[in-house]
Amino acid sequence: MAITLIGGGLVGALLAQQLARRGFSVEVFEKRPDPRVSGFAGGRSINLALAERGLQALRTAGLADDVMQRAVMMRGRMVHTRDGRSGLQRYGVDDSEVIWSVSRGALNMLLLDAAEAAGVRFHFGHGLVNADFEAQRIRLADEHGVERDIDAPVVIGADGAGSALRAALMRHADLGERVEPLGHAYKELEIPPAQRLSPDLLRNSGGHDQFALEPHALHIWPRGGYMCIALPNTEGSFTVTMFLPAHGAHPSFDTLPDAAAAERFFADDFPDLLPLIPDFRGDYGSHPVGTLSTLYLDRWHLDGRALLIGDAAHAIVPFHGQGMNCGFEDTVVLARLLAEAPNDTADVFAEFQRIRQPNANAIAAMALENYIEMRDSVADPHYLAKRELGARLADRAPEHFMARYRMVTFTHLPYRYAMDRGRAQDQLLEQLLRGSTDVESVNLEAAVTALRATLPPLPELRHG
Incomplete structure (x- = not known):
């Protein structure tokens, strides 16, 4: 045929x-x-x-x-806060559950x-x-x-x-x-391999051999309503993508008409990232704005x-x-x-x-x-509390609880099942926390009992 x-x-x-x-x-x-x-x-x-x-x-x-x-290999999200701190949020339980930049x-x-x-x-x-x-x-x-x-x-x-x-x-x-347009757009930039950056800059940024940043992570600079991400490439560079509203009040692509304006914006909002992009103006001026x-x-x-x-x-x-x-x-x-x-x-x-x-x-x-989660929630205390409680439930009752991201990314469970199950699990986490961010205040034994009473066991999980 x-x-x-x-x-x-x-x-x-x-x-x-x-x-x-x-x-x-x-x-x-x-x-x-x-x-x-x-x-x-x-x-x-x-x-x-x-x-x-x-x-x-x-x-x-x-x-x-x-x-x-x-x-x-990318083990998880390396979240970079406004004050220059960073921390890894793993995607899975260990290095058997990672994603790959290609x-x-x-x-x-x-x-x-x-x-x-x-x-x-x-x-x-x-x-x-x-x-x-x-x-x-x-x-x-x-x-x-x-x-x-x-x-x-x-x-x-x-x-x-x-x-x-x-x-x-x-x-x-x-x-x-x-x-359905997202209303946000993107532009790609580049962090070059470490050998193209100054030694002083690498010392300040925590260089990793040929990489200017930790290579085994997807880096996120969440800023609430917008963000930058960076994915590693095999030769030591990172592809940086800035996501911003396409139109409207600052910041948006409308309010960054040229590379000079964008550079000033980066200096204010991404001060630890800007020095790692030595050809910022060239990248910004030559790369198109992509729609979503x-x-x-x-x-x-x-x-x-x-x-x-x-x-x-x-x-x-x-x-x-x-x-x-x-x-x-x-x-x-x-x-x-x-x-x-x-x-x-x-x-x-x-x-x-x-x-x-x-x-x-x-x-x-x-x-x-997930866009809202990446740009807003990864630094939100309530989100982090739910994430921690979910990890504890998954550890204690793995046959009944798996984070939605893990179902989507590391199993072959249908996307529709992962979405529906994820929403049911999130509802349970909200009920257990009752608006608190104090995971220690949750009775874990009672939480596991409630989980097993509320949700059926997960289907047989199929990993590769």
Whole structure:
């Protein structure tokens, strides 16, 4: 069976590889040039957080070991306060529960190599112009604008949040599209490797070999309503992302019209971070402002002729680090369903949406909630008290309590289950604390008894 894929990014390349390994004939059309030839010039996000769901998909594809050689472990959030203090909030119980910082470009090129090795045929510099779903043909344009039509009885769009296939589908049928802007935007900056910073600066910042900061953490500078984060890269640099309201009162991108204004803002609000970005003005002036939105669709497919997957179907904001992981999980489910019923794509696509849509909606909601947690709550005493009480309950009754973040990040429990269970657990924590931040005042034995009486045991947890 032949399948045409639109989009050769992370999700498209991984899906293509998995389908080719299962015996499908796969062609991929990607509007950008081959990054292995021209250099990576993809999305604005330079590195990404790889968690268990994404790792499991890479294991299924036989690629996990290769990817892990290019990843940097992050044990938790290193929270930097306004007064210059910092402290680590672990993601999991120990080093068996960590996430990994990976380069988008390096990962994409590895996946392209793997897909080609499996027999996938790539056509770079070919963008989708339109589709005739009745005739089962699509129209493509090369980098010179020359158009051609090809047969595409089954076409899958893995071409991201700005999906050309989704646009073509919407000209044919109502998909129930809703795009909800966050109202906040982002800009990326860079902390260079330590050898490019002065020794005095490194002594003051607590340098770590080639890294200017602790390398095994995702760094957060929460400021209530806005924040900066930094993720490590293998060569010793950090990718810094500043998240601010797009418009409105100070601070917002409207009130930072140029690099000089932004530098003054950093000097006031991020005084420990600014010295680590020696080319601040150059970075700020040359890097674009990125927008953030959540995409919802009522329909992901047109019977058995066309399907949307990954960000093309359910783009989310990046604050749970799950966009790539969710897309990779999509590929595992779809490849399995297609392998089980290769001649019934209508039923396969419908079942894929039935399985994945509630989970995509759930992680979209949790990603929005996690933005508030990252920028506001990580330094809030009540949040920290709930976190500590939850850790104690998880230690005493692990079959009944697991923090929502751990369910999302370190297990394969469905996102929808993690969201619902997390909300029920949070309600119980609120009842146990009764507005207090004094965890020691909570009778732990009584709390465990209440937990077991209130919530059923967790499902069997599946780690990689």
